[in-house]
Amino acid sequence: MYNPFENEQGSYIVLINGEKQYSLWPAAIDIPAGWKKVYGPEVKMECVQFIEENWRDMRPKSLRLAIEKVTS
Template identity: 55%
Template sequence: MQTNPFENADTSYLVLVNDEGQRSLWPATIDVPAGWTVEFGPEARQHAVDHIEAAWQDMRPRSLVRAVEGEAA
């Protein structure tokens, strides 16, 4: 039986980030998709999750933050 590679505690993970500042937990054994870059890792799953929680405080995409800040100005 094949396990979900995104939930395997024995796999190394990357933290990916896109142009909108969104992060993704990504198995290091799978190619990084277009539009994403490696921000952290490879590292143990929990360390990668901890990095995401520390680095991604505002879940809104950058474009939305800019639009909202532009309206407030």
């Protein structure tokens, strides 16, 4: 069975949502609602590297803001 998310040689894009969370996504599949493309298309390894370099805080944006509000 073919899984487009596991194709190392496939073409991928990097998506981001309103919570500033990233997702690796096959370029041939429609972008889901609430997400937008920020990088690609590129090979999987390049997209993973982009995510690693840009997604420094895994917490959703709303959680980060709530914590900042409580601690300030």
